[in-house]
Structures are given as C-alpha cells and as structure tokens.
Amino acid sequence: MSIHAGNGKHGHSAADIFNSAVAATAIGAAWELGGFEQLHQRGVLDIEDFAAGNDLDPAATTAMFRALASVGVVIRESGKVLPGPGFDDAYRSKALFYWLCQGSWELFARMPALLRNENRTGAFHRRDQQAISRASREANTEFFDPLFWRAMATVGSSFSTVADLGSGSGERLIKLVQEYPGARGIGLDISAATIEMSTAEVTRRGLAESISFLRADVRELRPRPEFAEVELLTCFMMGHDLWPKADAVRSLRLLRELFPNVKRFLLGDTVRTVDLPDDGIPVFTLGFETGHALMGVYLPTADEWGDVFDQSGWNRVNTHTSDALAGTVVFELV
Incomplete structure (x- = not known):
C-alpha cells in the first residue's frame, strides 16, 4: 500500500480487489476502535486482550485484523498483531479510508441507482455526517x-x-x-x-x-x-x-x-x-x-x-x- 499510485497496467486479480475492499473498511474500524493507535504507539497488540478490553466480539475482532493482514497493513503472529509493511501509509491515510467507508459507503453502494437521472432529484443521497x-x-x-x-x-x-x-x-x-x-x-x-x-x-x-x-x-x-x-x-x-x-x-x-x-x-x-x-x-x-x-x-x-x-x-x-x-x-x- 502506498499513498501514491502504483503501476496498474497489468491489472489486479479479483481476489486482490475484493480483499482490498474489505480491508478498507477494516482500516476505518481499527482507527475508530483504537487498534491503530495502539499499534502506532506500542508496536504490538494482543487480539484477545484488545477485544476483552473494548468489549468486542473476539471472532469479529480477529476477522478485522485478518482483513488488514490480507493487504499487508498488519502481520498476525500467534494471537498478536504487529505493524506490517503497509502500516505507516495506512496509518497516515486512516481518515481518508474512514471518509470512504464509514462516512460515504452508502453513497457508493447505491451507485447503480444514483447514475439514473430519474433518481437525481431532491435530497437523493445520504452520508454519515458524523463520520465525515x-x-x-x-x-x-x-x-x-x-x-x-x-x-x-x-x-x-x-x-x-x-x-x-x-x-x-x-x-x-x-x-x-x-x-x-x-x-x-x-x-x-x-x-x-x-x-x-x-x-x-x-x-x-x-x-x-x-x-x-x-x-x-x-x-x-x-x-x-x-x-x-x-x-x-x-x-x-x-x-x-x-x-x-x-x-x-x-x-x-x-x-x-x-x-x-x-x-x-x-x-x-x-x-x-x-x-x-x-x-x-x-x-x-x-x-x-x-x-x-x-x-x-x-x-x-x-x-x-x-x-x-x-x-x-x-x-x-x-x-x-x-x-x-x-x-x-x-x-x-x-
């Protein structure tokens, strides 16, 4: 992951695109829940302790970090999470992912409807203004x-x-x-x-x-x-x-x-x-x-x-x- 664009001339696999979409939502979630800050400050996070300390579902918390690991943002080792090669870029850009996924996801999910002129009248779109x-x-x-x-x-x-x-x-x-x-x-x-x-x-x-x-x-x-x-x-x-x-x-x-x-x-x-x-x-x-x-x-x-x-x-x-x-x-x- 880089704050600047890479070379996409040869395309990406469907798995890469799909996993990146899931990981993008996980970046915003990890920031809101404090996981990103803990990794930034301490350099390590115990998934079980993090879930218990924040009253989070353990399986869902593990899934969130797995999504981040799938694109190299973090590395998972024996129940612990360490910053991955893409962590610094993701940490710096965390608000941009939050804007996209937590703030604007409904907007992008409704793209087929919003492209139709018949639907583009009045207050035709919604976003989470608190997240924005x-x-x-x-x-x-x-x-x-x-x-x-x-x-x-x-x-x-x-x-x-x-x-x-x-x-x-x-x-x-x-x-x-x-x-x-x-x-x-x-x-x-x-x-x-x-x-x-x-x-x-x-x-x-x-x-x-x-x-x-x-x-x-x-x-x-x-x-x-x-x-x-x-x-x-x-x-x-x-x-x-x-x-x-x-x-x-x-x-x-x-x-x-x-x-x-x-x-x-x-x-x-x-x-x-x-x-x-x-x-x-x-x-x-x-x-x-x-x-x-x-x-x-x-x-x-x-x-x-x-x-x-x-x-x-x-x-x-x-x-x-x-x-x-x-x-x-x-x-x-x-």
Whole structure:
C-alpha cells in the first residue's frame, strides 16, 4: 500500500480487489476502535486482550485484523498483531479510508441507482455526517495544516481578528488565538449542532472571550458590524460548495464587500485533478471525485478557481500545494 499510485497496467486479480475492499473498511474500524493507535504507539497488540478490553466480539475482532493482514497493513503472529509493511501509509491515510467507508459507503453502494437521472432529484443521497466530520478533522490536521501554517508564515501577526468560514469544530480558530495572543476569532458555520459543540469546546478551553461563533450560510451572508474588524479570512474544505462558477463568483464578491478590511484570505480545498492516467490515480482522489460526481457536486480545478478570483475582485499572490495528497491546495488571496 502506498499513498501514491502504483503501476496498474497489468491489472489486479479479483481476489486482490475484493480483499482490498474489505480491508478498507477494516482500516476505518481499527482507527475508530483504537487498534491503530495502539499499534502506532506500542508496536504490538494482543487480539484477545484488545477485544476483552473494548468489549468486542473476539471472532469479529480477529476477522478485522485478518482483513488488514490480507493487504499487508498488519502481520498476525500467534494471537498478536504487529505493524506490517503497509502500516505507516495506512496509518497516515486512516481518515481518508474512514471518509470512504464509514462516512460515504452508502453513497457508493447505491451507485447503480444514483447514475439514473430519474433518481437525481431532491435530497437523493445520504452520508454519515458524523463520520465525515471525524474524518475531515483528522485529514485537516494531517494534510491541510502543514499548508495552512506555511501560508501563515507569510501573513505573520499582521491581523487582530480572524474569521473562519465553515469553522466546524473551531479547532483552527483555537490554534490561531493560541499561536497569536491577543487575536480574536469569529467562526461561521451553517450547522446549529456544530455551533453548539464548538462553543462548548472553546468555553472548556477558557477561550470564550477570544472566540465567538455565528450560525450562517456562507453563500447567503448578511452584513454584521464585527465583520469590519476582520483582517484575516480563512475557509477550508468547503470552497467547492460555493460552486457552480456563477455562484462562486457571486459568493466571493460578497465576501469582499462584507469583509472590507481583510488583508489576507486563505482558501484551502481539494481541487479536481486533471491529466492523471487511469492507472496512476493516488489515494483519495478517485473516491473524492467519484463521490462528488455521484452527489452532483461540481469540483473545480485550480485553473477554474483562478478564473473565479479574477472575476470576483481577489488577487492570488501564492498557491501552496501538497506533496502528500493530490489536489490539496491553499490559495493565498488579497
């Protein structure tokens, strides 16, 4: 297993494909249940003790680790589990497998129905949003944070207030106000439950005076006095929700109007890849792009984003790209 694509020109056996599909679900399960973390920290796991300690069925637990062993993620020896040759890659990518299997499996299982135009009206698909949220938090830390802090190195401390669009758990704002003492944070999110959760979290950490949250749809924002204080604007992992193109242009123009004193806008997202050979697609890309096609959500390319910036009054001064996850990008705008 590799985070980058291997050579698939000669194909794979049906057994390899089938076993990999089962193992993909087991990666997410082992992460959620704590098995991956125990292997990462201790380097060994006793299956019987792990099952008993977590009130798990012993036979089913053994089957989960057998699935992982079938693709080299772990090695089973006399009732114990050790990291296999593919463990490090799988551990780093665990949130991507969780997104696919625990968060989006129903979407892919219904592919035959979702391809039919007669079924593509209204709320025609479902995903496990709690699992998607957990996967997104971990993926954000693993893949987006390095790009974000690279971009922040150019921003420095030249801001007093930051607004995070689609703030989710509030973790980005928490890290920012901790890194830049005296800064204030405003989080905007469409979900009332998410706002409640993030508000409770900043209160628990003693940051309620520094960070506040507002329930709002980024696509339909209304003016607020505190927006004029914002000098740094961030938006991660939801930019594609602003599309199609005409809507994205309108939304970004609106942001320019509502946040008139912004000095930097950091927009991070996963863009649609181009010119990748079918036998050279890296981890996550195929699932992300296929999943959004099934949902009817358009994914723009980096060049298409550039057209939107030009038409909406934003100037791109830098583009930070990831070597670890294809299509992952942070646009630095002024």
